Amino acid sequence: MMLQETLGHSVCGENSDMKNKSVKNILIGLTIVIWGTIAYKLSDYFSDDEVEPVAEIETQMVSEKSNVSDTFKIMANYRDPFLGKSNFNYNPEQSNNSSAKTIIKKPEQPPVIIKALSWPNMNYQGLIMNQKSKIKTGILKINGRDNLIKQGDxxxxxxxxxxxxxxxxxxxxNEVKSIVKSK
Structure with missing residues (x-):
């Protein structure tokens, strides 16, 4: 009997060890996947990808006032929905009244198209000053390309x-813009 309990116990122990190992392996794999995802998102966030410049946008000037006048004549030749009958005498000859104003539309002027100035993507990196010659040299990134700059360049x-x-x-x-140093 003692031998059976010992064998039974050892068989169950091996089975539970197998379960623990498989659970442990699954958890290790899951942990690696989670940390890999976090590392990928962080590297994607901090990477310095080039941003393409915005395309030129054509804008149109639209006048706010319209000098076109419009007149209306109400023709109430329908039945009353509450009473179910007509409360007036409709005469089709009255509807063709010549006293209505003739509307003359003025020819529309073509809209003035103003092209919006498309600035390239610029990022100011900082300033270096030569101690001997006192010349200031800066680093300006234009469309993802670093440039050494001096005043007047x-x-x-x-x-x-x-x-x-x-x-x-x-x-x-002839348009001036200030670019602040990026942090």
Whole structure:
């Protein structure tokens, strides 16, 4: 009897060890998948992908006032829905009344199209100053490409107007814009 209990116990013990190992392996695999997903999302978030510039947008100027006047004449030639009968005498000759105003529409002027200025994607990285020559040199990323800049430089039709430690002043087609240093 003692031998059976010992054998029975050892058989059950092996079976439970097998269950524990399979549960343990499943949990380890699940943990690896979860941490892999977290690492992938973090690397995707912190990656420096190039952003394509926004396409040019054509805008139209629309006048708010309309000089077109409109007149209406109500023809109440329907029956009363509550009484079920008509309360008036309808005369079709009256509906063709010549006293109605003739509407003349003015020819519409073509809308003025103004092209919106499309600025490239710019990111100011910072400023370096040469101690001997006191020349300021900055790093400006334009459409994902790093450029060393100095005051007065022109890169891709963008003129560098002024440099400071926290921002750069740039000019494109007589429009000036300040780019703040990214953190």
């Amino acid at each position: 022109i890169i891709s039709d963008i003129e560098i107007v002024a440099l400071s430690s926290d921002s750069v002043l740039v000019k494109l087609n």
